[in-house]
Every structure is written in structure tokens, then in C-alpha cells.
Amino acid sequence: MYIVTGYTRGKSSRSFEGMYKDVDDVRDVHETLTLKVRRDLQYFVVTNNEEDLVLWSFDIPGYETHIYSLIKETATLMLCPRIDNSTYLIPDISMLGSLSGVLSRYEYRDVIYFVRPLNREFVMEALREVHGSAMAVIMRMLMSAGRARGAALARLRDKVEYAEELINRALDMWRIKGYEIDASGIKDAIIRVKAVVSGRLGKTNR
Known part of the structure; x- marks a missing residue:
């Protein structure tokens, strides 16, 4: 299975996953079994290996702009690249708590994948x-x-x-x-x- 990120805005989840996302699903990433050849998309192989990189994506009900900004600032100092609007690449699972802890006072939903990139560069x-x-x-x-x-x-x-x-x-x-x-x-x-x-x-x- 692959996780696809990148310029997916304006595209329904059905075009990647074959079905629409549920209201409680995290919307920034998509699971797929097929690859679309497009420069604005990036794919990661889901490995389920805790030794691999971590792709973390979250949603906050409502539009809490300041929270997204705070997460971005923290992730920057943790050298965790922002892959999409609310999706970050973390080098090791042991670091996730330091980043997700920023959301501890808020209601949110998230998904975590252990991944390897198809494109290392x-x-x-x-x-x-x-x-x-x-x-x-x-x-x-x-x-x-x-x-x-x-x-x-x-x-x-x-x-x-x-x-x-x-x-x-x-x-x-x-x-x-x-x-x-x-x-x-x-x-x-x-x-x-x-x-x-x-x-x-x-x-x-x-």
C-alpha cells in the first residue's frame, strides 16, 4: 500500500482511494494501491516497520489557524518537513510525542504511518x-x-x-x-x- 501526498486539493478521495472519506477520516493523506504519474504527487510505501520514517497527519475540527502555525513552528525546530497542509515527516517515532504534544489541549484526529519514500531526493x-x-x-x-x-x-x-x-x-x-x-x-x-x-x-x- 502507498500513501499519496502533495497537490491533492480539489481531488476527491475517491480518485485515489476508490471511495469517499468518512467524516471522521483525516483528509490530508490518501491510501492507494496504484500510482499516478504526476509531478505534484509524492508517494510513500507503508512498511509498518517502526524503524522507518513516520508520516503523521492530523485534522482539527474547525479552522484553528494559530494551532496549525504553532505546529509548523515546532516542527521546523524539530527538522520535521511539512509534506502537506497538516502532514509532517518525522525521522523517528520517539519524536512524535514532542510534536503531537502541541495539540494536547485540543480535540483532533490523526493517523500515523511508518513509511519509506519512493523518491529519496x-x-x-x-x-x-x-x-x-x-x-x-x-x-x-x-x-x-x-x-x-x-x-x-x-x-x-x-x-x-x-x-x-x-x-x-x-x-x-x-x-x-x-x-x-x-x-x-x-x-x-x-x-x-x-x-x-x-x-x-x-x-x-x-
Whole structure:
């Protein structure tokens, strides 16, 4: 069985799955036994092997825009590429709780698949793209480090340390799964942010 993602908007589930989705089904991904040759679609083979990558998709009843934005921000720092509107690729099942935990206070439905991509380069490109987005977040922290004061500076310290933990864990997981990228730039940027914050906190405590 395959999972198809990508530009499926405007296409009914019947065109991929042979039937319409139920009202309680997650709508962002489709299960299929056949492949359609289209550049705007991406397919993953369902393996049911917990050692493989994880495709996680969710729906929130209603249109909670801020929640989707919060998930996207968290996923960015976890280096989990957004594959579709509310579908993310996670390197290891052990990381899912950190991402799905953002939804803990909300009603939602989700599906989880253990998968392997048919197109490995698609995953590498998606990983490089989310790495670039994470780099942008860290650079914004660097800019904030020069302006923040007092409690805001302490919160920034905690935030960058948390980001560093997430990013390093994700990089290790992607490497173990055979998807390694050059992350020297983002690691250097984190060191710079921590140095600026530490220096300014040191002056404040004198």
C-alpha cells in the first residue's frame, strides 16, 4: 500500500482511494494501491516497520489557524518537513510525542504511518528546506538577543537551549536513518546566540 501526498486539493478521495472519506477520516493523506504519474504527487510505501520514517497527519475540527502555525513552528525546530497542509515527516517515532504534544489541549484526529519514500531526493530536498527555515528562526533569535533585557533575555536563553536540543536530536535521528545534511551553519548560529545571551546576562548580574 502507498500513501499519496502533495497537490491533492480539489481531488476527491475517491480518485485515489476508490471511495469517499468518512467524516471522521483525516483528509490530508490518501491510501492507494496504484500510482499516478504526476509531478505534484509524492508517494510513500507503508512498511509498518517502526524503524522507518513516520508520516503523521492530523485534522482539527474547525479552522484553528494559530494551532496549525504553532505546529509548523515546532516542527521546523524539530527538522520535521511539512509534506502537506497538516502532514509532517518525522525521522523517528520517539519524536512524535514532542510534536503531537502541541495539540494536547485540543480535540483532533490523526493517523500515523511508518513509511519509506519512493523518491529519496524529495525527502532530502524537504529536509534541506526545513533546515533553512530553522536557520531563519535561529537568526531571528540572534537579532532579538541584542535587544532583549531582563526576563525577556532569560526566556530567550531557555528558548535557544530548547531549540538546540530539538535540532541536535533531529539531526542525529536523520543521520541514523541515512539522511544527513550539512548542519554546521545552524550549529554555529546557535553558538553565537548563546554567547550573546550569556554575555548580556553576565553583565546584568554584575
